[in-house]
Amino acid sequence: MTDSQIFNHIASTLNFSSKQVKTVADFIDEGATIPFLARYRQEATGGLDEEQLRAVRDAIEFQRTLEDRKKTVLKAIDEQDKLTDELEEKINACKDLKTLEDLYLPYKRKRKTRGDMAKEKGLEPLAQIIWNQEITEGDPLKYAEEYINEEHEIPDAETALKTSLDIVAEWINESVEVRDELRTIIRKHGIIKSEKNPVVEGRTNFEDYYDFQNRVQYLKPHQILALNRGERENVLFVNLELNESRTLENIDDVVISNDLSIFIPFLQDAVEDSYKRLLMPSLERELRNELTEQADEHAIQTFATNLKNLLLQPPLKDQVVMGVDPAFRTGCKLAIIDELGKYQEGTTIYPTPPQNKVEQGAKVVNQLIDKYGVTLIAIGNGTASRETEQFIADVIQKRKELNKKENLNYLIISEAGASVYSASTVAREEFPDLDAPQRGNISIARRAQDPLAELVKIDPKSIGVGLYQHDVNQTELAKKLDDVVESCVNEVGVNLNTASAPLLTHISGLSRNVAKKIVEFREAKGKFNNREQIMKISGVGDFRFQQAAGFMRIPDGEHPLDNTAIHPESYEATEKLCNLFGINIDKLSSEQKKIESTFAGINKKEVAEQVGIGVPTLELILENLQKPGRDPRESLPKPLLRQDVMKMEDLSTGMTLEGTVRNVVDFGAFVDIGVKQDGLLHISNMSKGRERVEDPHDVVSVGDIINVEITNIDVERGRIGLALV
CATH class of the missing domain: 1.10.150.310 (Tex RuvX-like domain-like)
Structure with a gap:
């Protein structure tokens, strides 16, 4: 297709005008960014927003990739002198890569097959006779006798017929119509089954899939990703099952065009062989890849939605923040940053086990609060977080007894990615004289002041608001998350006089090098x-x-x-x-x-x-x-600040609490309600008397402050069930 035809096709698919698509393509080819077009070129694009512009961009990229692949395929077939006008027309008319690859399959260079060896023995004419189905009388063996050849190890007519079916089986496998029929059957009637690998001992994360089965069309993305991981870790055996006899009948209907042909039994044998040896293994791999792509796309979109909501959390401005990085043996790191995020001072205290130096720790914390006028304490949610939270809450309560007017609060901050940042070049350049844990602690404190400005310094995959983010297509994930970060940074804008180089890097039109030069x-x-x-x-x-x-x-x-x-x-x-x-x-x-x-x-x-x-x-x-x-x-609503802490033992079913949504996944949301363990707000408990909720993102988002009721508590397993109030 020409560019004009591509634009027309995309316009029709996305329901835009061809002019809009061409305009966007021209702008992008010139180097314009999506945020710039969405905000400052609405008259030219017909008012397309960022999501629509990215859809056009991705469609253009796909169509251009498809056209390049068509050229490669046409050239490869032409070099074999097998390119007919009809085949060229079919290839040029292709609108997806799958159909294109099906058409190319018979001409693909591959290792020598059983069909190739049968052709070398001179059996292709016999295979063609069987395939044509034109002969309706006589003995099939008579037609096979002339292909007996001792030199080619064809001692009799039966062997000739049987060996020629290897060629027919490959033709069946290469038939676009057959493959399309089998794909339809698999999608409609296929069942994915999994079972435990017998050699696996002990508890695993895949116990829900030890005896699992579900129709292909009803599989959920998180199930697909879990099955893939279980299979990859050799905990599960996963396979696709079909009703074989019915499937073979359906393929027979496609292949057999003349029921009176004397070669029907042989064709049926070829269909069965092709199905078991070629078609099913190939299309099962294709299906699993397709399911994985769909699950990846869903998981990536989930991650992107959560990331956007996290990045756009409102900043807590004009706060002097004490960052606390909790730990047991190595102690809790403290870092003070002023209202502009500038590091002031840091130290380490040991209020948690095994040292339990609570009084000494409280003394240091109080001195720093008084010295710098700390108004907010940000506690990382890692190891020893809740023990540290209890310690900080006690400090705040004792201070409150002495000065009821003091407005000092704490909040729990996700420290996901803090260690990645602390070891990064950016962190070393910012704080060359500090050790890695203290750099990470400063990052935790700054996240309270301005989540966006701080989190852009970290690889989005490390921020921890995804679902199986390390299992999905990493190239697609990186592209999507880059789009999200770019969108968020440009939606908010940056202060040219305070923005860091990593933040400036995401501004429309700026490169990493230019961002660094702006700071310099x-x-x-x-x-x-x-x-x-x-x-x-x-x-x-x-x-x-x-x-x-x-x-x-x-x-x-x-x-x-x-x-x-x-x-x-x-x-x-x-x-x-x-x-x-x-x-x-x-x-x-x-x-x-x-x-x-x-x-x-x-x-x-x-x-x-x-x-x-x-x-x-x-x-x-x-x-x-x-x-x-x-x-x-x-x-947007500000983060939930606290002055006191609760324990699991303080909870009871029926209790109503306020909580912060930490992560949203397919089956619900994890909510911080102020105790050691986040509670699970299952999708089934999100309806509040409304219609059944299909997507948790329709109800809650990362960072939302919501009211929940405790439905069940399992202290031993550390699990809390919640329902939306």
Whole structure:
């Protein structure tokens, strides 16, 4: 297909116009980013959002890959002098890789097969006679006699017939119609079964699958991934089962075109051989791969959704934070960071077993709280977390007895990925004089202040909000998570004068090298006063500036619009708009009521024409004039802060508690309710009298603060069942 045909096909599939698809393709080919197009080129793209733009991008990539593969296949077949006009037409008409590979299968170079050896013995003409099914009278052995050849080890007619069926079996295997029929049967009637490997002893994580079976069409993504892992770890045997006799009959119906042919019994033998030896092994592998791809896609999407919700958790601004990295033997690391995230001081205390130096630890914690005016204590959720939480809660309660007005709280922070960050080049560059555990502790503290700014320094796969993230397609996972991080960072925007190089790297149009140069420029020459100053940095030309400028913020800069999402290319239009309605652009914060009332009932289409811009650009300008410097995360509920802790023994069924959603998976959500173990809010307990919930993400998201009721408690196994209130 030509590019024009590709665009038409994608437009039809995604229900967009061909013009939209072509426009997006042209922009992406020029190097434009998805966030830039979604925010600043809505007039050109017809208002496509990020999700739609990425769908177009991925479809273009797939179609171009498909076209490249078609060229490779056509060339390979042509070099064998076997390319007919009909075959070329079929290949060019292919819309998916599976059909293309089916068409290519008979011409693929492969190891010598039984069919190849039969052809070398001169049996292909006999195989063709059987395949054609045109002979309806006579003895099949008579037709096979002329192929007897002692030299080729064909001593009799029976051997000739039997050996020629190896060729027929391969033709059946290579038949697009047969393969499509068997695929349909497998998807509709196939059953995946698993059983325990007899040599495995002791408890495993796969006990639910020791005697498991389910129809292919009803398998859930997490079941597929669990079966795959169990098989990979040699704990499970997994196989596909079909009703063999019925399946063979269905394939016979495809292969046999003349019931009167004298070769029908032989064709049926060839069908059975092809099914057992070639078709079923091949299509079972294909099915398992397909199921894995589908499960991967689902798991990756789950991870991406959780990651986005985690990254967009509201920052706890203006807090002096004490980070606490819990441990037993090696002690709890403490780190103090100021309101801007700058490291102040750190030490180690030993309030947990085996040392149990509670009093000494409390003394150190109190001294640091008083010295730096700590307002929030962030405790990592790793080993000894709950013991440390109890210690910190006791400290807070004793301080409260002496000063009831003190506003000191703690919260539990996921430390997933902190050790990865602490050993990274970024961490070593930030804190060259600190050891790895203390770097990780600073990361824990900073996550409370601004989750997005800190978590972008870590490989997303290490953040711990996924499902089987180490089992899925790592290339696809990385691509999806990069998209999520890019989307979140650009949705929020960054302060050009405080953003780290890792954070700047994710800004539209900026490379790792340019981000590093921006930080170096800032450190050498002081803060940026306007967006245009980044043009002085080597590697930032007009195009890169165009892509990046709108996502950078400069609070208290020379130009008031530099602290908004309004792009510099729209400054002139914005000023014209403000002049038109008597708005003082230099005093946006003090003119909010006037701005709101002035623009409340305007005719956007007329005003856009007067100013010389499109309606989407006008809407973006209006939004930012009304909320200059707005952080979209500020409207979300703040994390749940605590001053006291509960134990499992304090819980009882029927108790209602407030909790924080930590992870959302296919079968429910894990909720931190303030005790040692997260509770499981199973999908079956999410309905609250509504219709049955199909997807937990429809009800809860990572970071949500929710009310739950305890439905069951298993202290011995450390399990808590929850229901949504």
